Amino acid sequence: MSQAFRLDNQTAVVTGACGRLGPIWAQALLAAGARVAALDMPGARPTPGFESLAAAHPDRLVRTDCDITNRASIEAAADAVCSRWSVPAVLVNNA
Numbered sequence: 001m002s003q004a005f006r007l008d009n010q011t012a013v014v015t016g017a018c019g020r021l022g023p024i025w026a027q028a029l030l031a032a033g034a035r036v037a038a039l040d041m042p043g044a045r046p047t048p049g050f051e052s053l054a055a056a057h058p059d060r061l062v063r064t065d066c067d068i069t070n071r072a073s074i075e076a077a078a079d080a081v082c083s084r085w086s087v088p089a090v091l092v093n094n095a
Contacts, residue, residue, distance in 0.1 A: 011034065012029040014038055015068055022094050034090065037064055037084075064080050
């Protein structure tokens with residue numbers, strides 16, 4: 001990856017992370033050095049691609065339940081992400 005695009009130790013959020021495109025966004029962010037909060041609906045089944053990525057990056061990819069149509073759920077997810085890492089610098093609205 002080009003050194004021009006680095007996100008070392010930055011926090012990124014990907015909504016709809018467990019589906020088909022979510023792992024692609026997460027992989028690109030991880031490759032750039034980011035920590036990725038993977039948000040998806042409670043009970044959403046992750047694709048094999050997401051599961052593989054999560055197994056390869058257990059310290060930098062964390063799944064958090066979030067229903068982006070529910071403000072309380074969004075606030076709870078934001079609190080969880082900020083308390084674990086930091087205020088996100090990147091948001092991918094994939095959901």
